[in-house]
Amino acid sequence: MMLTPFERMIAKRYLWPGKGEAFIALVASISVGVVMLSVAMLVLVMSVMGGFRSEMLEKFSGLNGHAIIQAYGGELDNWESVLQQVRETKGVTNASPLIEQPLLASFNGRANAIFVRGNTAEDIADLGDKVLMGDIASLQPDAGRVAIGSRLAANMGVRVGDTITIINPQGRTTPFGTSIRQVGYEVGAIFEIGLYDFDETFVIMPMSDAQTLLLLGDKIGLIEVTVDDPDNVGGILGSVEQSLTGRAVIADWKTINSTLFEALEVERVAMFFVLSFMVLVASFNILSSLVMLVRAKTRDIAIMRTMGATRRSLLKIFVTTGTTIGALGTISGLILGFVLLYFRNPIVEGVAFVTGVQIWDPQVRFLTSLPVRVDPWEIAGITLLGISLSFLATLYPAMKASNTDPVQVLRYE
Incomplete structure (x- = not known):
């Protein structure tokens, strides 16, 4: 719908009402502001929730893979x-043997429930970028060294070089009963995955x-599996699951964390639906400002009609005016949304400082910082x-x- 120079000139003038039409200009400005805020909130909320889901999936899969093959009885022959x-299954990018067992650890009279994980040398080396203190390479077979989570270290008061005692209640059987197995391990490294529960127990x-x-x-006891398409992990491992019937069970990330991810998805859809109403309210503001503009310009419209302006031209002028207001608000909202995303952590810290309330609690949110993932398709949908x-x-x-009707308007002029 191309505009003629005449239509473009009139639309431009109506976008900036004159001094006597300050109220119309105020309503139009409010319309731009409401569209801007609603679009910014949509961008902010959807990106944060997308980042929350993506970050949690990445961290869960980084430590547990996209699926776990777990043997019945805890031992896979x-x-x-x-x-x-x-490993030969199409779509599988990596598979590693794994041992995981809940036990108890003690240090200087402090005891803490832990999860002991036995990893291959390759998997241990992959934790190199998560290490806060110590050297992950020091974890060699029979060296008697372990790596522990940062929050577990803080809870127990453990530093690199200290020796913790890991207690296995299922020890060896003797004539006097089962002896509890206690083994001391030197802490060779302290790591931080970014998931509170993992950093506190692993x-x-x-x-x-x-x-x-x-x-x-x-x-x-376990085999962790990583695939190239996490959303289709069930289809990729379908043939493997059939061959392991009666020996082991396959649990993918959707099953292991089903409650959490389903709740995230429902909340994400609900928030988009609710925040979309803000855009709808903003569109009503645009409608009201245009209605007032039409009433204020009724005489001008009648004069333009008598001078040869067609109905189509007037339709294009006012559609262009209102759509431009909406486009300005949308573009401003996108810019504001990206600015808020960029400064999200300082904003959260500032609000927490002013209110005295910890908004982002890692024990509740599972993640130690506010994540963001900007989906281009979501941004395009919000803009549209x-x-x-x-x-x-x-x-x-x-x-x-x-x-x-110019005749009715100008009859008494």
């Missing part, structure tokens, strides 16, 4: 052949050391929503202006 089968050691501690021999509702709001006042 002939696991080398199962591991080879999984103790990582070489797999051979975990097998010795848990008296497993050469057996393992803002401009589309603004366009629809212009139709009634634009048709009202185009249907103005």
Whole structure:
């Protein structure tokens, strides 16, 4: 819908009402502001919630993979052949043996529930960028060293070089009963995954050391699997699951964290639906400002009609005026939204400082910082929503202006 120079000139003048029409200009400015704020809130909320889901999936998969093959009874026999089968499955990018067992750790009279994880040398090396103190390379088989989470270290008062005692209640059987197994390990590194529960409980050691501690021999309990398409992990591992019927069960990230991720998805959809009403309210403001503009310009519209302006020209003028207001608000909202996203953490810290309330509690949110993931398709959808509702709001006042009868208006002039 191309505009002629005449239509463009009139639309431009109506976008900036004269001095005698300050109220119309105020309403139009409010319309731009409401569209800007509603679009900014949509961008902010959807990006934060998308980042929350993406960050949690990344951190969960970084430590547990996208799926876990767990043996019945906690011990997987002939696991080398199962591991080879999984690695040869199309869509699988990585598969590693894993040992995981809840135990108890003590240090200087302090005891804490922990999860002992026995990892391969490759998986341990992958934690290098998560290490806060110490050297992850010091975790060698039979070296007697472990890596612990940062919050576990803080809770127990442990530093690199200290020795913690890991207690395994399922010790060896003796004529006098089962003896509790207690083994001391030097803390070689302290890491931070970014998930509160993991940083508070996990103790990582070489797999051979975990097998010795848990008296497993050469057996393992789990195989962690990473795939190229996390959303289709069930389809990728379908054939493997059938072959392991009766021996092991496969739990993917959707199953393991189903309650959390389903709640996130429901909340995400609900928030988009609710915040979209802000854009709808903003479009009503555009409608009201255009209705007042049409009433204020009724005489001018009648004169333009008598000078040869067509109904189509008037329709295009007012549609352009209202849509431009909506577009300005939408673009301003996108800019404001990205600015808020960029300064999100200082804003959260500032609000917490002023109110004295910790807004982002890692124990509740699972993550230590506010994550963000900007989805281009979501941004495009929000932009389209803002401009589309603004366009629809212009139709009634634009048709009202185009249907103005110059004879009725100018009869008594």
